Amino acid sequence: MLIVTQASELSTQAEVSDEIAAASKAYEAGDRGDAQPLLDYPPYRSSVLRHPTKDLHHTDPETIERWAPCFGPQDVSPLEADLTIQHSGEPIGERITVAGRVVDGDGRPVAHQLVEIWQANAGGRYIHKRDQHPAPLDPNFTGAGRLITAADGSYSFQTIKPGPYPWKNHRNAWRPAHIHFSLFGTDFTQRLVTQMYFPGDPLFALDPIYQSITDADARARLVATYDHDLTTPEWSTGYRWDIVLTGSHRTWLEDEA
Amino acid sequence: MSTLMPTPGQTVGPFFHYGLPYEGGAELVPAGHPDAIRLHGTVLDGAGDPVPDSLIEIWQADPEGRIVQAPGSLHRDGWTFTGWGRAATDAAGRYSFTTVLPGAAEGDAPFFAVTVFARGLLDRLFSRAYVPEHPALHDDALLTSLPEDRRGTLIASSDASGLVFDIRLQGEGETVFLTFPDNGRLQA
Ligand SMILES: [Fe+2]
DSSP, X not given: OTTHHHHTTSOOHHHHHHHHHHHHHHHHTTSSOOSSOOSOOTTSGGGTTTSOSSOOXXXXXXXXXXXXXXXXXXXXXXXXXXXXXXXXXXXXXXEEEEEEEEEOTTSOBOOSOEEEEEEOOTTXXXXXXXXXXXXXXXXXXXXXXXXXXXXXXXXXEEEEOOOOEEESSSTTEEEOOEEEEEEOOSSGGGXXXXXXXXXXXXXXXXXXXXXXXXXXXXXXXXXXXXXXXXXXXXXXXXXXXXXXXXXOOSOOOTTTO | OOOSOOOOOOOOOSXXXXXXXXXXXXXXXXXTSTXXXXXXXXXXXXXXXXXXXXXXXXXXXXXXXXXXXXXXXXXXXXXXXXXXXXXXXXXXXXXXXXXXXXXXXXXXXXXXXXXXXXXXXXXXXXXXXXXXXXXXXXXXXXXXXXXXXXXXXXXOEEETTEEEOOEEOSSTTOOOOEEOTTSSOOOO
């Protein structure tokens, strides 16, 4: 088989799944893990040399860290929230609306703040020179969008449902379909880059990036829900995904909160 | 105290280059600005190899120590200082910003707040790049709380064009990375 040269260095899915199960068991036993991904998670091979070995150092935020950069209408055109209209033709795939609210840990809306997304096309291919997956590129789909949240923290993107794609973490590794999200809060310390997944994806159990969050409830917070109220008749289906940033350290004035 | 559980982070992955970096992202001021300095460095992994697929963001006060709340970071007009910038590392793991020195309130040590993202890094990391040779460094709350041999990882060094701040994700000289109260992370 052609795959033999790779097989000598790459683990099998079964081996990686065993490692995922062991990490999950260690978490159940109370050894480690919390609401965030483990940074040291060997089933995700690229993390081995790229995670800090020393504990993160606890500190209180200084003034600059209790504020966040601010973005406005000059930064983002409203058209950038629609990833399906960036080219002359219609992109291939399942049209979807992805909408929700961005709030902080106390439920306060994160208003007028930047949200950026990027994703693969319907065939699971990114417009990126490093993406060697031989699935077709779509001349009508780039896969990057951004917007500014509304006063109530709400956001809404029009896009195409991305496909799952193979990667080289181990032999025959596949990522569950996902959309990358980048978010800002009211504080620098709330900065979040994450991935939104689709409900019921059969690849969840096999994916070391998703499973690096050892707490099942925390993992589930990355999965959008199908929402028929977000659909458009004869046009698109819809998914709702609400995002909770960490608590704010700002002293809020009464009329802001 | 927060009442809602936070949405967890995930790696920025290998394909962020057409989603996040943008033209002018690393130029907080034009290179010709009279007070322009360069803040640059290399991101290194645990083997000492450069990390070519990482992304660095900085957030800073203006030279007078004021917090800036001006929009315009994504489409810079050449005049407005927004205090925020973003730079991807190049094939040699290097990043570079054109900016001005941050100030701080009287008696505080000024620093650039730094966020690090990379393929292989499952969640973003926070750090600080302090302006070197500032008198307030000696009683900075964070620096004095660190073992002496790790303090230096947070203090930039000077070169001909400005400041150098290398980021070591792991191993010898590992950069100090920060966690703030109430962020949903109990441990590294
Ligand atoms: Fe991806």
